[in-house]
Amino acid sequence: MEEHKIGQFFGIGLGPGDPELLTLKALRVIKNSPVIAFPIKAVNEASYALSIVSDFIDMERQQLLPLLFPMTKNKEIIKQQWKEATEAVFRYLQQGKDVAFLTEGDPLFYSTFIHLRQYMGLLHPEVAVQSIPGISSIFGAAASLHLPLADGDAQVGIIPATRNKDHMKKAIEQHETIIFLKIAKVLDLLVDVLIETNTLEKAAIVTKATSNEEIIYKNVLDLKGKELPYLSLMVVKRT
Incomplete structure (x- = not known):
């Protein structure tokens, strides 16, 4: 059985809201990534991050991956959600598919991507993780x-x-x-x-x-x- 090369995991800074404030690099990676992941606070909730780039996503070619991060201060629930989100992303990465995680602003500035990056490093250190800066x-x-x-x-x-x-x-x-x-x-x-x-x-x-x-x-x-x-x-x- 042919083994797939592990995909790359990208944290994409989208900027504050205007789609024209996307960097050229962010736009290129978004368009080239087979899987587009984004955070939601509740099941079936609309994603502000996704709405910023919706015009640039090809629904016939790319797959959407909503990741649930409920608003709670229960540390055990939070840890479990981070682990589940990390594994959900890794399931695509191990198939050789790149995953782009969308974040408003910058991925390393008060962003959910910070925790995903940390857990990916702990659970799957073989994954290459890249952050693409965005306008705060x-x-x-x-x-x-x-x-x-x-x-x-x-x-x-x-x-x-x-x-x-x-x-x-x-x-x-x-x-x-x-x-x-x-x-x-x-x-x-x-x-x-x-x-x-x-x-x-x-x-x-x-x-x-x-x-x-x-x-x-x-x-x-x-x-x-x-x-x-x-x-x-x-x-x-x-x-």
Whole structure:
């Protein structure tokens, strides 16, 4: 029986949402990969990552592989899902098929690909894994806001928003520009932080940056008590 050469596993950075922000390399690998994998949070859920590149996928020639990563803090469930996703990818790799895993932004920046890459290395170290960089939503948001993030010796901080109020206050106080990621779940607390640091008028929020669903909010106080999409970030530029 003929043995297949093991396929390559690619983490593809798609950029923040505008398909025209794909790199030429990312587009080439996507078009050449027999299997296109992407993360979903629930069965039959639509994938934002897949929607960015849907026009470039040939459904007659390429196979879609949704990988389930449920939103939970149960570490045992999370570990099991990573292992199952890794094995699902490997089943195609061992057939000699390359697999391209789609990620919004960059595959090595707060991405699900980081964990898949780690587990693939642990469970199947023979697999060649390659990361293809993508434009971060941070830079997409800066372009949409027409806002220079840093110049000269200015310091920039990038942190996920948390329920640690003091930590977020300190981040603002210690940087000329701060980008808060994943702000939807702690938006009200973050608005309070802005009020206490006198930076309310220095802040702006961008949801789904650069996509055709992008929304920019400059009056952040009006959003208190409201819900935002998961893909929302805040830029606070003090100077």
